[in-house]
Amino acid sequence: xxxxxxxxxxxxxxxxxxxxxxxxxxxxxxxxxxxxxxxxxxxxxxxxxxxxxxxxxxxxxxxxxxxxxxxxxxxxxxxxxxxxxxxxxxxxxxxxxxxxxxxxxxxxxxxxxxx
Amino acid sequence: xxxxxxxxxxxxxxxxxxxxxxxxxxxxxxxxxxxxxxxxxxxxxxxxxxxxxxxxxxxxxxxxxxxxxxxxxxxxxxxxxxxxxxxxxxxxxxxxxxxxxxxxxxxxxxxxxx
Numbered sequence: 001x002x003x004x005x006x007x008x009x010x011x012x013x014x015x016x017x018x019x020x021x022x023x024x025x026x027x028x029x030x031x032x033x034x035x036x037x038x039x040x041x042x043x044x045x046x047x048x049x050x051x052x053x054x055x056x057x058x059x060x061x062x063x064x065x066x067x068x069x070x071x072x073x074x075x076x077x078x079x080x081x082x083x084x085x086x087x088x089x090x091x092x093x094x095x096x097x098x099x100x101x102x103x104x105x106x107x108x109x110x111x112x113x114x115x
Numbered sequence: 116x117x118x119x120x121x122x123x124x125x126x127x128x129x130x131x132x133x134x135x136x137x138x139x140x141x142x143x144x145x146x147x148x149x150x151x152x153x154x155x156x157x158x159x160x161x162x163x164x165x166x167x168x169x170x171x172x173x174x175x176x177x178x179x180x181x182x183x184x185x186x187x188x189x190x191x192x193x194x195x196x197x198x199x200x201x202x203x204x205x206x207x208x209x210x211x212x213x214x215x216x217x218x219x220x221x222x223x224x225x226x227x228x229x
Contacts, residue, residue, distance in 0.1 A: 036220075043117060043205060043220035090158060102148065102160035102173050103218070 002027040002095040006106035013081050014114045021076040021109050023091030032094040033074040034103070035065055039087045047089075050074060061085070086113045118142065119221035121206050127227045133194040136224045140187055140208030146170070147189040148209075148218060149181055153202035164189055165211070193226070201228045 003026045013019050025031055032051050036044040048059025055067040065076045074091060091106040118141035128134055140147050149161040151174075160173035164183035175181075178196075183189045193200060203223045209216040 041222075043119070043222045044207075045117070045220070046217050049217070102163060102171055103150075104160070105158035107157045 002093055002104045004091050004093050004104055004106035006089075006091055006109050008109045009107070010110045010112065012112040012114055015083055016080050019076075019078045019081045019085070019111070021089050021091075021111070023074045023076065023106060024072050025074060025091070025093045026072065027093050027095060029095075031067075031074075033065075033067060034092040034094070035059065035063070035074070035076050036090045036092060036105075037061075037087050038090065038108075044090065047076070081111075081113055083113045083115070086111055117219040117221060119206060119208050119219050121204075121221040121224050123224060124222070125225050125227070127229065128196060129229055130196055130198060132196050132228075133192065134196065134226065136191040136193070136204055136206075136226075138189045138191070138206030138208075138221060140189070140206075141219055144208035144210050144219070145187065146209045146211060146216075147183055147187070148207040149175075149189070149191050150205040150207065150220075151202045152205060152223070153199075156202075158205075161191070196228045198228050201226055 005024045034049045035047040038044050047063050048057050050057050050067045058064050088108045090108045092103045120139045122137045145166045148163045152158045161175040162181050163171040167183050178194050181191045205223045207218040207220045209218045
């Protein structure tokens with residue numbers, strides 16, 4: 001069965017510092033991978049996605065992620081965080097098969113920005 | 116603003132009751148998805164409809180049901196409510212099937228069961 005692991009429940013970063021959020025997935029077929037952001041009281045917004053091709057994908061708000069098949073990882077990065085980046089971040093894998101398809105999400109990483 | 120609307124924004128009810136959550140997808144989107152977000156279970160996929168027909172089921176309880184109407188809006192019905200059903204319920208829509216088409220999420224309905 002597919003699964004997504006985000007090992008860091010909380011991460012605190014100083015404003016202006018770089019950021020890396022970790023995501024590991026387990027899925028038997030070619031993964032379709034996503035990062036979503038959820039601001040307080042808001043729905044989820046897609047930051048970026050990976051389907052195929054270049055393993056370094058660029059997203060909105062200055063985020064990027066790198067797919068590493070050998071490590072089953074899809075880590076999210078940003079070179080310099082802003083206070084407005086404080087939010088909950090979710091990694092997800094899309095699965096299909098067995099009569100079902102949908103997104104499986106990780107538990108999320110809560111990003112705190114220190115001034 | 117994703118273009119997906121959900122009503123109501125908040126819902127407070129008692130155990131044993133039944134509630135209906137409503138979702139209007141983005142204009143032109145044929146697929147609607149329902150998700151439940153709770154502290155202990157995280158974000159879980161419940162069910163998907165495509166152009167009025169059920170397409171896929173995830174971790175949806177038998178007490179829950181959904182439908183998509185001819186105008187493509189969808190309703191999620193939750194019955195015999197329990198305390199553990201308290202959660203944020205999201206609706207998302209996409210133009211057709213995933214994964215090639217991005218899912219756009221609504222703001223959610225927060226359900227509190229007392």
